[in-house]
Amino acid sequence: MTLTGALDVGMPVPPDERVIDVRDLRMRYGTRDVLDGVSFTARRGEVLALLGPNGAGKTTTIEILEGFRMRSAGEVSVLGVDPATAGERWRARIGVVLQSWRDHGKWRVRELLKHLGTYYAPYSTDRIRRPWPVDDLLDVVGLTELGGQRVMRLSGGQRRRLDVAIGIVGRPELLFLDEPTVGFDPAARREFHDLVHRLTDVDDTTILLTTHDLDEAEKLADRIVILGQGRIIADGSADELSRRVAGxxxxxxxxxxxxxxxxxxxxxxxxxxxxxxxxxxxxxxxxxxxxxxxxxxxxxxxxxxxxx
Amino acid sequence: MMTPLRAGVARGGIELRQTLTNGIDLFTYLFPALLLLGTIFFMRDAHVPGTTFSLGASTLPSILGMGLAFGGLMTVSQQLVVEREDGTLLRAKATPNGMSSYLIGKAVVVGGMTLVSLLIQLVPGLLLVGSGLHVSASGWLMLAWLVPLAFLSTMPIGAVLGSIFENPRNMGLIILPIFGLVAISGIFYPITAMPGWLQGVAQLFPMYWLGLGMRSVFLPDSLAAVELTHSWRHLETFGVLAFWAVLGLALAPWILRRMARRESGSAVAARRERAIATMGR
Structure with missing residues (x-):
């Protein structure tokens, strides 16, 4: 059975609602095609999960959308702008949750969030007040008690929550989460899922996440895009996908x-x-x-x- | 726009304060100072060849000049390599105006750290070898252009070096040549004792000129007699340092941009994997 014919079915997204619009995206390293004609869209307020085995091109796709990597061919529009040439104003509307390691270790949690928030202040609008006030933000990610702690003294899970806080300090309209809950215990994972729901429900944030945790994808995502060998092999809600597969x-x-x-x-x-x-x-x-x-x-x- | 500048200065200020409030950083301020003061202490009875002037007293300004060069070349390159590996730079890239602010912050923190080290060496140093060192009005004037020019001529070059080397464990490739320069640049031993071709090499780089400039500020003018061409050569000092400043400022934006363009989550993850693998060995 092939799914290619079924891909264009599903609800068409009107252009002004498209936060992400990728058409025929190609990425080639030497003679190897890492992405071979990828097309998908994400609408405002949607949580889109990008799944696929290692090497399927998930990270490459997300890094192209983040503006961190140049593409070989295809059309990409993120918040109406091409990430390859987008400026600082565009950057201020995007949030990226990075996998941290040991950067900013000497900084205190509150100090770091406050400092990073100042970068977004010039991009505050009537509709979206930037940055997120530090106290509220600490509360949202559950780090209120650790505001005075040095970053290097945080546990793995606490650090990850700080990563999320840094990702959303500018109140992004679009948030990228690359394997957000790796290393979380079940309670932390649950809290994180609540946070994601809060972001999409209250703030209408669009979220693109990659994960290997299918349970997580099912819980969080409105839509799932599966990449395999540099192509999209399925695109739809978890329910639609399971219907499509004879089983x-x-x-x-x-x-x-x-x-x-x-x-x-x-x-x-x-x-x-x-x-x-x-x-x-x-x-x-x-x-x-x-x-x-x-x-x-x-x-x-x-x-x-x-x-x- | 004002914002990157203001954010960068704020960033530099916070990081500078952090270096003054934790043990490891305080040690890295004090340890070299102790070593250098020890060196000066043992030189205190020796004399600059051909004069009755204390060798220790003449070495102190040279060391201060070396400190300026170290700050700009080594601290900047080191921090850039380390912070590229640990993801600080990627975070800057993910923030609006983050990269410009990061670089401004780096200049502020390294400039501040260098000045702090300078004071930590200068004050006790003066107590040890005080007699004979003094700064005249023209000396202050000289400091007012020499110190900023020292930063301008070394920091961009340090940033270029830090962008070229990807792996912190290859930092030796930067550090060893710089120590080589110290050896031939008349910091601890007069350059006049070097073979002519080495004198030529030394005079191509900022290290020698920063040492000379600082000596001209602190030492009596009569000691210019033991320098090459028996003069402080202020014009040449300015010229060589300005050349490096122009070269660095021309190269650095291009090379930094190229380096920054390559930063991505997977690049940082790959470096992390490699670092963890090396640590395990």
Missing amino acids: ETEIRWTRDGQRFVHSAVDATPFVRQLFLQYGEGIDDLEVRRNSLEDTYMKLVLESEGEAR
Whole structure:
């Protein structure tokens, strides 16, 4: 099965709503095509997850959109501007959460956020007040108590939250998150997800994130774009993607205290039959369509099969 | 626009204050000062060849000149290499006007650090070898142009060096030639004792001229007699330093831009991987 024909279906995004508009993006290193005709859009307020195996071109794509890397060919528009030639005003509307290591170690948390905020002040508008006030920001990322701490003394998770705070200090209209929750414990991950929801719901921020955590992608993303071998192999909501991939649905239930598991291509008639047969005897019914992980694995394997 | 300048100065100020409030940085201020003062102390009874002037007293200004060159060349290049590896520069790139402010901040912090080191060496140094050193009105005037010109002639070159070398573990390639320059530039030992061709080489670089300039500020004019051509050569000092300033200011923006263009998350990640791999060994 090929998905290429299905890609243009889905809702067309009106041009003025397109925060990211990528058309036929190509990137070539020597004779190797890292990106081979990538096209997708993101609309205002949308959370878009970019998935794909290592080497599929995720990082290259995101770095081109961030304006950190030149492309070989194709059209790219981010907030209506070509990142390759965009100026400081454009930069002020973009947030990038970088994977920090040990930079600014001697700075204190509050001092660093306050200082970095001043760079955005000239770009404040009536609609978006820049920068984000430091106290509110510390509160949002849960670092209020650590405001006076030196950055080098933060734990890994705290540092990551500081990275996020730095990424959003300028109240970006578009935020790039490259593998944001690597190294987070489950509680920190949950808090981070809440923060992302807050950003999109309250501030209408558009977010492009890459991740290897499919569960995270499913929870956060309105839309998922899967890259494989430098091409887009799927584009849609988690639900749409799983519908597109032929797969079996898992049905679990109990009857007379005994557990049953069954896989069916079409779950609805099966469940109907089940109730006709046993009625009240059925308990704890669960119907699970392909998980995003199943869908993802199928799509990636398929695209690799085609390439060979 | 004023903002990059103001943000850069603020940045430099914060970082300078940080160097004065943590142990490691204070040690890097004090340790060289102690070594140099020790050197001067043991030279105090020796005399500049052919005179009765204390060798220690004549070495102190040379050391101050060397400090100016070190600050501009070594501190700038070192910080640039390290902060490129740890992602500070990438963060600057991700911030509006971040790169210009970063560079202005670097100039402020390195300039400040160099002046602090200078004072830490000068004040106790004067107590040790005080007699004979004094700064006249024209000496102050000279300092007023020599110190800024020292920064202008060395910092851009330091930035260029720091942009060329990607790996902090290759810093030796920058440091060794600079120490070589110290050896031949008449800082600890009169340049007149060097073979002619080495004198020629030394006079091509700022190090010699900064030492000479500082000697002309602090030493009595009679000591110009032991210098090359028996003069302080202010005009030549200005000329050579200005040449390096122009060269550096012409090269640095281009090379810095080229370096900055290559910065990206994956470039920093790759360096981090490499650094962690090397540390493990």
